[in-house]
Amino acid sequence: MSSNSRLPYGARAQKHPNALVRKLFEIAEAKKTNVVVSADVTTTKELLDLADRLGPYIAVIKTHIDILSDFSQETITGLKQLAEKHNFLIFEDRKFVDIGNTVQKQYHGGVLRIAEWAHIVNCSILPGEGIVEALEQTVKAKDFPYGSERGLLILAEMTSKGSLATGPYTVSSVEIARRHRDFVVGFVSTRALTDVQSAEVPRSEDEDFVVFTTGVNLSSKGDKLGQQYQTPQSAISRGADFIIAGRGIYAAADPVEAAKQYQQQGWEAYQARLVQ
Ligand code: 5BU
Numbered sequence: 001m002s003s004n005s006r007l008p009y010g011a012r013a014q015k016h017p018n019a020l021v022r023k024l025f026e027i028a029e030a031k032k033t034n035v036v037v038s039a040d041v042t043t044t045k046e047l048l049d050l051a052d053r054l055g056p057y058i059a060v061i062k063t064h065i066d067i068l069s070d071f072s073q074e075t076i077t078g079l080k081q082l083a084e085k086h087n088f089l090i091f092e093d094r095k096f097v098d099i100g101n102t103v104q105k106q107y108h109g110g111v112l113r114i115a116e117w118a119h120i121v122n123c124s125i126l127p128g129e130g131i132v133e134a135l136e137q138t139v140k141a142k143d144f145p146y147g148s149e150r151g152l153l154i155l156a157e158m159t160s161k162g163s164l165a166t167g168p169y170t171v172s173s174v175e176i177a178r179r180h181r182d183f184v185v186g187f188v189s190t191r192a193l194t195d196v197q198s199a200e201v202p203r204s205e206d207e208d209f210v211v212f213t214t215g216v217n218l219s220s221k222g223d224k225l226g227q228q229y230q231t232p233q234s235a236i237s238r239g240a241d242f243i244i245a246g247r248g249i250y251a252a253a254d255p256v257e258a259a260k261q262y263q264q265q266g267w268e269a270y271q272a273r274l275v276q
Contacts, residue, residue, distance in 0.1 A: 056085025100134030159215030186210030192239020
Protein backbone atom coordinates (compact mmCIF):
# COMPACT_ATOMS: atom_id res chain seq x y z
CA MET A 1 0.00 0.00 0.00
CA SER A 2 1.43 3.40 -0.91
CA SER A 3 1.73 6.24 1.56
CA ASN A 4 -0.75 8.22 -0.57
CA SER A 5 -3.38 5.54 -0.05
CA ARG A 6 -3.15 6.30 3.65
CA LEU A 7 -3.95 9.99 3.20
CA PRO A 8 -7.45 11.46 3.14
CA TYR A 9 -8.80 12.47 -0.26
CA GLY A 10 -8.90 16.08 0.97
CA ALA A 11 -5.18 16.10 1.76
CA ARG A 12 -4.37 14.53 -1.60
CA ALA A 13 -6.56 17.15 -3.31
CA GLN A 14 -4.60 19.95 -1.69
CA LYS A 15 -1.24 18.85 -2.97
CA HIS A 16 -2.21 17.36 -6.31
CA PRO A 17 -0.92 19.29 -9.35
CA ASN A 18 -3.75 18.15 -11.64
CA ALA A 19 -6.96 20.24 -11.52
CA LEU A 20 -9.20 17.33 -12.51
CA VAL A 21 -7.83 15.08 -9.77
CA ARG A 22 -8.26 17.88 -7.25
CA LYS A 23 -11.89 18.14 -8.29
CA LEU A 24 -12.36 14.36 -8.10
CA PHE A 25 -10.94 14.14 -4.58
CA GLU A 26 -12.94 17.18 -3.49
CA ILE A 27 -16.13 15.52 -4.73
CA ALA A 28 -15.28 12.30 -2.89
CA GLU A 29 -14.63 14.21 0.32
CA ALA A 30 -17.70 16.45 0.03
CA LYS A 31 -20.13 13.62 -0.76
CA LYS A 32 -18.34 10.96 1.30
CA THR A 33 -18.28 8.52 -1.53
CA ASN A 34 -15.69 6.64 -3.60
CA VAL A 35 -18.29 4.83 -5.68
CA VAL A 36 -18.31 4.90 -9.45
CA VAL A 37 -21.41 3.41 -10.97
CA SER A 38 -20.92 1.67 -14.27
CA ALA A 39 -24.24 2.58 -15.88
CA ASP A 40 -24.27 -0.09 -18.57
CA VAL A 41 -27.86 0.42 -19.66
CA THR A 42 -28.87 0.69 -23.28
CA THR A 43 -31.25 3.63 -23.61
CA THR A 44 -30.81 7.34 -22.90
CA LYS A 45 -33.85 7.36 -20.66
CA GLU A 46 -32.49 4.56 -18.47
CA LEU A 47 -29.06 6.20 -18.33
CA LEU A 48 -30.35 9.63 -17.32
CA ASP A 49 -32.82 8.13 -14.89
CA LEU A 50 -30.05 6.14 -13.18
CA ALA A 51 -27.73 9.16 -13.14
CA ASP A 52 -30.39 11.28 -11.49
CA ARG A 53 -31.40 8.69 -8.89
CA LEU A 54 -27.87 7.56 -8.02
CA GLY A 55 -26.22 10.97 -8.43
CA PRO A 56 -26.19 11.85 -4.70
CA TYR A 57 -24.26 8.67 -3.80
CA ILE A 58 -21.57 8.52 -6.47
CA ALA A 59 -18.38 10.42 -7.30
CA VAL A 60 -18.27 9.41 -10.95
CA ILE A 61 -20.57 7.85 -13.51
CA LYS A 62 -18.89 5.46 -15.92
CA THR A 63 -20.47 5.10 -19.34
CA HIS A 64 -20.18 2.88 -22.40
CA ILE A 65 -21.83 5.44 -24.61
CA ASP A 66 -21.66 3.18 -27.69
CA ILE A 67 -24.04 0.64 -26.16
CA LEU A 68 -26.92 3.13 -26.18
CA SER A 69 -29.45 2.35 -28.89
CA ASP A 70 -30.64 5.97 -29.11
CA PHE A 71 -27.59 8.17 -28.49
CA SER A 72 -28.23 11.83 -29.40
CA GLN A 73 -27.45 15.37 -28.31
CA GLU A 74 -30.11 14.85 -25.63
CA THR A 75 -27.91 12.16 -24.06
CA ILE A 76 -24.94 14.53 -23.75
CA THR A 77 -26.97 17.51 -22.59
CA GLY A 78 -28.78 15.40 -20.00
CA LEU A 79 -25.63 13.80 -18.65
CA LYS A 80 -23.83 17.13 -18.37
CA GLN A 81 -26.79 18.71 -16.56
CA LEU A 82 -26.99 15.82 -14.08
CA ALA A 83 -23.22 15.94 -13.50
CA GLU A 84 -23.65 19.61 -12.50
CA LYS A 85 -26.77 18.99 -10.46
CA HIS A 86 -25.29 16.15 -8.39
CA ASN A 87 -21.60 17.10 -8.57
CA PHE A 88 -20.14 14.01 -10.18
CA LEU A 89 -17.66 13.47 -13.01
CA ILE A 90 -18.19 11.49 -16.21
CA PHE A 91 -15.84 8.66 -17.21
CA GLU A 92 -16.32 7.15 -20.67
CA ASP A 93 -14.87 3.64 -20.57
CA ARG A 94 -13.87 3.82 -24.25
CA LYS A 95 -10.62 1.85 -23.95
CA PHE A 96 -8.93 3.49 -26.92
CA VAL A 97 -6.49 1.12 -28.60
CA ASP A 98 -5.33 2.28 -32.02
CA ILE A 99 -2.78 4.45 -33.77
CA GLY A 100 -2.61 8.09 -32.71
CA ASN A 101 -4.22 9.48 -35.84
CA THR A 102 -7.30 7.29 -35.36
CA VAL A 103 -7.75 7.77 -31.62
CA GLN A 104 -7.67 11.54 -32.00
CA LYS A 105 -10.66 11.29 -34.32
CA GLN A 106 -12.42 8.79 -32.05
CA TYR A 107 -11.85 10.99 -29.00
CA HIS A 108 -12.70 14.39 -30.36
CA GLY A 109 -14.91 13.88 -33.36
CA GLY A 110 -17.31 11.37 -34.76
CA VAL A 111 -20.87 11.03 -33.67
CA LEU A 112 -20.00 10.65 -29.98
CA ARG A 113 -17.74 13.71 -29.47
CA ILE A 114 -16.37 12.10 -26.31
CA ALA A 115 -13.85 14.84 -25.50
CA GLU A 116 -16.67 17.36 -25.17
CA TRP A 117 -18.44 15.66 -22.30
CA ALA A 118 -16.24 12.98 -20.69
CA HIS A 119 -13.91 14.27 -17.97
CA ILE A 120 -12.08 10.97 -17.91
CA VAL A 121 -11.34 8.39 -20.62
CA ASN A 122 -9.05 5.37 -20.69
CA CYS A 123 -6.74 3.68 -23.14
CA SER A 124 -4.67 0.56 -23.52
CA ILE A 125 -0.97 1.08 -24.16
CA LEU A 126 -0.87 -1.89 -26.53
CA PRO A 127 -0.23 0.44 -29.51
CA GLY A 128 2.69 2.08 -27.66
CA GLU A 129 3.25 5.45 -26.03
CA GLY A 130 1.98 7.37 -29.08
CA ILE A 131 -1.62 6.69 -28.07
CA VAL A 132 -1.17 8.72 -24.91
CA GLU A 133 0.61 11.51 -26.78
CA ALA A 134 -2.18 11.65 -29.37
CA LEU A 135 -4.96 11.89 -26.80
CA GLU A 136 -2.99 14.46 -24.83
CA GLN A 137 -2.50 16.59 -27.95
CA THR A 138 -6.25 16.77 -28.39
CA VAL A 139 -6.84 18.31 -24.97
CA LYS A 140 -3.77 20.54 -25.18
CA ALA A 141 -4.82 22.04 -28.50
CA LYS A 142 -5.20 25.82 -28.30
CA ASP A 143 -8.81 25.74 -29.43
CA PHE A 144 -9.89 22.94 -27.04
CA PRO A 145 -11.91 24.64 -24.30
CA TYR A 146 -11.97 21.95 -21.59
CA GLY A 147 -8.23 21.20 -21.31
CA SER A 148 -7.75 21.41 -17.54
CA GLU A 149 -10.81 19.26 -16.89
CA ARG A 150 -9.73 16.23 -18.93
CA GLY A 151 -7.65 13.26 -17.83
CA LEU A 152 -6.64 9.80 -18.99
CA LEU A 153 -6.51 6.50 -17.12
CA ILE A 154 -4.25 3.78 -18.43
CA LEU A 155 -5.76 0.35 -18.52
CA ALA A 156 -2.95 -1.38 -16.65
CA GLU A 157 -4.80 -4.58 -15.71
CA MET A 158 -8.15 -6.17 -16.47
CA THR A 159 -10.52 -8.14 -14.30
CA SER A 160 -11.51 -10.79 -16.81
CA LYS A 161 -10.25 -14.35 -16.56
CA GLY A 162 -7.03 -15.00 -18.50
CA SER A 163 -6.36 -11.28 -19.00
CA LEU A 164 -3.09 -10.62 -20.82
CA ALA A 165 -2.76 -7.17 -19.26
CA THR A 166 -0.17 -8.38 -16.75
CA GLY A 167 3.59 -8.50 -16.21
CA PRO A 168 5.62 -6.37 -18.66
CA TYR A 169 2.44 -4.81 -20.05
CA THR A 170 1.52 -3.53 -16.59
CA VAL A 171 5.08 -2.29 -15.96
CA SER A 172 5.03 -0.39 -19.27
CA SER A 173 1.66 1.12 -18.30
CA VAL A 174 3.24 2.56 -15.17
CA GLU A 175 6.33 3.80 -17.01
CA ILE A 176 4.22 5.58 -19.63
CA ALA A 177 2.00 7.09 -16.95
CA ARG A 178 5.09 8.40 -15.12
CA ARG A 179 6.25 10.09 -18.30
CA HIS A 180 2.89 11.80 -18.84
CA ARG A 181 1.86 12.93 -15.41
CA ASP A 182 0.22 16.06 -16.76
CA PHE A 183 -2.48 14.12 -18.53
CA VAL A 184 -2.42 10.56 -17.16
CA VAL A 185 -4.22 10.83 -13.85
CA GLY A 186 -4.13 7.17 -12.89
CA PHE A 187 -4.91 3.57 -13.73
CA VAL A 188 -7.71 1.14 -14.13
CA SER A 189 -6.22 -1.75 -12.20
CA THR A 190 -7.11 -4.28 -9.56
CA ARG A 191 -4.61 -2.84 -7.06
CA ALA A 192 -2.27 0.09 -6.44
CA LEU A 193 0.76 -0.10 -8.72
CA THR A 194 3.17 1.83 -6.55
CA ASP A 195 5.32 -1.27 -6.08
CA VAL A 196 6.14 -1.42 -9.80
CA GLN A 197 9.89 -1.04 -10.13
CA SER A 198 11.40 0.48 -13.22
CA ALA A 199 15.06 1.34 -13.61
CA GLU A 200 14.15 3.38 -16.67
CA VAL A 201 11.45 5.52 -15.05
CA PRO A 202 11.75 5.26 -11.28
CA ARG A 203 8.90 6.29 -9.05
CA SER A 204 9.12 9.91 -7.97
CA GLU A 205 8.38 10.96 -4.40
CA ASP A 206 5.46 13.23 -5.25
CA GLU A 207 3.66 10.94 -7.72
CA ASP A 208 0.03 10.27 -6.83
CA PHE A 209 -1.85 8.23 -9.42
CA VAL A 210 -5.52 7.57 -8.79
CA VAL A 211 -6.53 3.90 -8.81
CA PHE A 212 -9.93 2.93 -10.22
CA THR A 213 -10.89 -0.70 -9.69
CA THR A 214 -13.60 -2.37 -11.73
CA GLY A 215 -15.14 -5.74 -11.00
CA VAL A 216 -16.53 -4.79 -7.62
CA ASN A 217 -19.57 -6.67 -6.40
CA LEU A 218 -20.91 -7.40 -2.94
CA SER A 219 -22.82 -10.54 -3.66
CA SER A 220 -21.29 -12.29 -6.67
CA LYS A 221 -17.91 -13.84 -7.46
CA GLY A 222 -18.17 -13.47 -11.23
CA ASP A 223 -20.30 -14.06 -14.29
CA LYS A 224 -20.48 -16.71 -17.01
CA LEU A 225 -18.36 -14.65 -19.41
CA GLY A 226 -15.18 -14.49 -17.36
CA GLN A 227 -15.77 -11.45 -15.16
CA GLN A 228 -14.12 -11.85 -11.74
CA TYR A 229 -15.32 -9.81 -8.76
CA GLN A 230 -13.91 -8.63 -5.49
CA THR A 231 -15.67 -6.83 -2.65
CA PRO A 232 -15.33 -3.09 -1.92
CA GLN A 233 -13.25 -3.95 1.17
CA SER A 234 -10.88 -6.14 -0.79
CA ALA A 235 -10.46 -3.61 -3.62
CA ILE A 236 -9.80 -0.73 -1.25
CA SER A 237 -7.39 -2.67 0.92
CA ARG A 238 -5.42 -3.48 -2.26
CA GLY A 239 -5.17 0.21 -3.09
CA ALA A 240 -8.31 1.19 -5.03
CA ASP A 241 -9.18 4.85 -4.55
CA PHE A 242 -12.45 4.48 -6.44
CA ILE A 243 -14.52 1.32 -6.73
CA ILE A 244 -16.50 0.69 -9.88
CA ALA A 245 -19.69 -1.35 -9.68
CA GLY A 246 -22.08 -2.05 -12.51
CA ARG A 247 -24.59 -4.86 -12.17
CA GLY A 248 -24.13 -4.94 -8.40
CA ILE A 249 -25.88 -1.56 -8.38
CA TYR A 250 -27.95 -1.00 -11.51
CA ALA A 251 -29.31 -4.56 -11.70
CA ALA A 252 -30.21 -4.69 -7.99
CA ALA A 253 -33.87 -4.84 -7.05
CA ASP A 254 -33.46 -1.34 -5.60
CA PRO A 255 -30.48 0.45 -7.24
CA VAL A 256 -30.66 3.43 -4.87
CA GLU A 257 -30.43 1.18 -1.81
CA ALA A 258 -27.60 -0.75 -3.46
CA ALA A 259 -25.70 2.45 -4.26
CA LYS A 260 -26.04 3.53 -0.62
CA GLN A 261 -24.72 0.17 0.51
CA TYR A 262 -21.66 0.35 -1.77
CA GLN A 263 -21.14 3.94 -0.66
CA GLN A 264 -21.18 2.98 3.00
CA GLN A 265 -18.93 -0.03 2.59
CA GLY A 266 -16.55 1.82 0.28
CA TRP A 267 -16.30 4.72 2.66
CA GLU A 268 -15.75 2.58 5.73
CA ALA A 269 -13.01 0.62 3.96
CA TYR A 270 -11.36 3.91 2.90
CA GLN A 271 -11.49 5.26 6.45
CA ALA A 272 -10.05 2.03 7.81
CA ARG A 273 -6.88 2.39 5.72
CA LEU A 274 -6.15 6.02 6.65
CA VAL A 275 -3.15 6.73 8.88
CA GLN A 276 -4.52 6.72 12.39
P1 5BU B 1 -20.11 -5.21 -13.78
O1 5BU B 1 -21.54 -5.22 -14.12
O2 5BU B 1 -19.83 -4.61 -12.39
O3 5BU B 1 -19.42 -6.52 -14.00
O4 5BU B 1 -19.49 -4.17 -14.85
C1 5BU B 1 -18.13 -3.89 -14.90
C2 5BU B 1 -17.89 -2.71 -15.81
O5 5BU B 1 -16.49 -2.39 -15.78
C3 5BU B 1 -18.24 -2.96 -17.26
O6 5BU B 1 -18.66 -1.73 -17.81
C4 5BU B 1 -16.93 -3.37 -17.89
O7 5BU B 1 -16.87 -3.01 -19.25
C5 5BU B 1 -15.93 -2.58 -17.07
N1 5BU B 1 -14.62 -3.23 -16.91
C6 5BU B 1 -14.43 -4.45 -16.29
O8 5BU B 1 -15.37 -5.08 -15.86
N2 5BU B 1 -13.17 -4.99 -16.15
C7 5BU B 1 -12.08 -4.31 -16.58
O9 5BU B 1 -10.94 -4.81 -16.43
C8 5BU B 1 -12.29 -3.05 -17.19
C9 5BU B 1 -13.54 -2.53 -17.34
BR1 5BU B 1 -10.85 -2.09 -17.74
